[in-house]
Amino acid sequence: MNTKEVAKAFTALLAKNEHEAASQKFWSDDVVSLEDMPGDMARLEGRKAVHGKGEWWYANNTVHEARVEGPYVHGNQFTVRFVMDVTPKGDKRRTMEEIALYTVSNGKIIEERFFYGQ
Amino acid sequence: MNTKEVAKAFTALLAKNEHEAASQKFWSDDVVSLEDMPGDMARLEGRKAVHGKGEWWYANNTVHEARVEGPYVHGNQFTVRFVMDVTPKGDKRRTMEEIALYTVSNGKIIEERFFYGQ
Numbered sequence: 001m002n003t004k005e006v007a008k009a010f011t012a013l014l015a016k017n018e019h020e021a022a023s024q025k026f027w028s029d030d031v032v033s034l035e036d037m038p039g040d041m042a043r044l045e046g047r048k049a050v051h052g053k054g055e056w057w058y059a060n061n062t063v064h065e066a067r068v069e070g071p072y073v074h075g076n077q078f079t080v081r082f083v084m085d086v087t088p089k090g091d092k093r094r095t096m097e098e099i100a101l102y103t104v105s106n107g108k109i110i111e112e113r114f115f116y117g118q
Numbered sequence: 119m120n121t122k123e124v125a126k127a128f129t130a131l132l133a134k135n136e137h138e139a140a141s142q143k144f145w146s147d148d149v150v151s152l153e154d155m156p157g158d159m160a161r162l163e164g165r166k167a168v169h170g171k172g173e174w175w176y177a178n179n180t181v182h183e184a185r186v187e188g189p190y191v192h193g194n195q196f197t198v199r200f201v202m203d204v205t206p207k208g209d210k211r212r213t214m215e216e217i218a219l220y221t222v223s224n225g226k227i228i229e230e231r232f233f234y235g236q
Contacts, residue, residue: 078233079197
């Protein structure tokens, strides 16, 4: 699959809330996940570590609704915009927006990089 | 200005439709502009060349309405989403979506990279 095909299939799974299937199918085993924050979460490498971050996030946030927009493609990269109505554990309900930039190689996502709404 | 400050100020100008002021203030003189297409427009370098592309685009498209969403920041990069109600010259009115990824160095935008909605 080329980048455009990966982008469409991956985003379609996210839009159906099938994150598990999306990562199973499209993450490279040594996928790198980058967050714009200090500390251990800033850079995780490998399917297991990145999967663990996802599990942690879902355990600590209740998602009431999520909108997935995209994909938007350029070369071997694509972006997706997420708008989430979410309640972090012990905190108040809010709208979170972010854009993810994915890099594709040989039909697999080798990097995801998250940009936060300001 | 740091990336977050550049991102906010630049995006605020775009949202007011002040593209000229935004580029005057925030483009590096050797800004690089990347489009996901074959040919001469794929990579332009320098304020004059990139400005020329913008002039060409506005001369060949009538923008009825534009929505600017963002910015979304990660490190020295930020993204902005554009949704445009536009009529290309001699063609039919349509909605165009794209995401721009900007790279900042020393308070200036040194690269813009456009991702197209699929």
